[in-house]
Amino acid sequence: MSAVSKMEFGDLVAIVTGAGGGLGRRHALELARYGAKVMVNDLDENNAEQVAAEIREQGGEAISFAASVTDEDRIAALVAQTMEQWGRIDILVNNAGILRDKSFAKMSLDDFRLVVDVHLMGAVICTKAVWEIMRTQRYGRIVMTTSSSGLYGNFGQANYGAAKMALVGLMQTLAIEGEKYDIRVNCLAPTAATQMTGDVLSKEALERLDPGLVSPGIVALTAEQAPTRAILCAGAGHFAAAHITLTEGAFIGGGGDVAERIAGKWDQITDRTNEVAPKAGFTQGQRELESAGGGVSMTG
Template sequence: MSIDGRVAIVTGAGSGLGRAHALYLARQGAKVVVNDLDPAAAARVADEVIAAGGHALAGAGSVTDEGAMAALVATATDAWGRVDILVNNAGILRDRSFAKMTIDDFRLVVDVHLIGAAIVTKAVWEIMRAQRYGRIVMTTSSSGLYGNFGQANYAAAKMALVGLMQTLAIEGEKYGIRVNALAPTAATQMTHGVLPDESLAALDPALVSPGLLALVGEGAPTRAILCAGAGHFAAAHVTLTEGVRIDDADTDRALVARWPAVVDRAGEIVPAYGFVQAEREVASVAAR
């Protein structure tokens, strides 16, 4: 699982979880481009890496700015000739209940988390395809996977990143590109005020970053969702139940009556691709 000598980009790495990721990857031997919206913050973290004996460059700019992200990737390729690892970490919060949330705040959060990750990923995609090697991590969240009060915008963006990860993993497979998702729980500027102080004390961001090695190393999986926090690691899955076929004339009422069978999780699967659902539905007709 060595990443020694690999070239990595970490977005939103001027503080918090992104900083921990950058420092961790550098300790594992990767050359790191530290991105942040704040140029001074990016430079400080790059200096930390260099002071510890690692290799780093700073690259400021918003992940929503295509030109800035193209320049960020050029910083990596001009210095080191390639990009092997991308950790899409940049994000913001605009928490409010949906009743009180403005569409502007909804759109802003989606733009940074989802569109920003797509922009940076697009900037490295052809490089990784050409070199037939790449490791990409999308930062999702339990808020997206399972919901959380007051985070409709954040949850929508984070679950969308899982869909992006699933499809890019399929499209990148023959080019040696593996795409995974990390759902971290960490005490950062984004989580202060969201989690109680006693919980924050146990959630050092540095305890999440070791999970990256499994997701970006030589033998990394693809399409994995790793949940990490406080040194605890678990995997999340999007599953499909076995379900039932209903032939009754009153399908709607029959469905209501057989709802327990529809949601029964015995025999559920993790589909290899989205069309599995349609294949199973068509097969159920042929099996009548």
């Protein structure tokens, strides 16, 4: 992503889900500060309208729409209202989420499904609702909200972590499919003091983890000059990138003692020297075929 002195969003329209408070509110306010017209979504109608009113009071353009991101009909109506109001949709920030934390042993399957439905399927439903619009206008910027819980794991968050890592996989493929339409898709992994984290973090951490310190990352990930397929980790004013990497590995071959040979070469297999972040899933298969020899190609 090239450096710019100022990013302008004056002709762009953004939808931010779960924007009635916390991170979503700050995302909406920050996008509006850069000039974007914002559709503020939240499950709570009053919260959504309060944020939209706050944007308007500051001189921006905003409307609100109450809907669960898991409700396909309501999300379709939200998108239709956005198009009626402004005629285009340039940015989608999939921020809405919930927590149902328990150890896996104590977690019900209902709580597992609920968290996956809201985080993963909610993002899928919202993205699907704007995808053809963005393809037609040949421009779009989409952000999935992932988490360190998905990237690296956290005790008591098997459901949340599974959903958040799934969003990374969704981002990877949509970025590939959207490339020729200038649809750029990225992930944000935020650490911030919100209603969802208030019972988890220390008082000192809460004071430093102002959600407003995360939201500039949304601007960078949705600007015209935005990257694509990035995983931006943000919190307390610090920004880093996470990557899904592949080591060089080792050719083991076949035979009856393959498992033993895998164990014997484990250090070589996991050696991170010269690891890469593949541009597509085919990279793994092609590397494996090249290692096996014979000049075989994945695509024939």
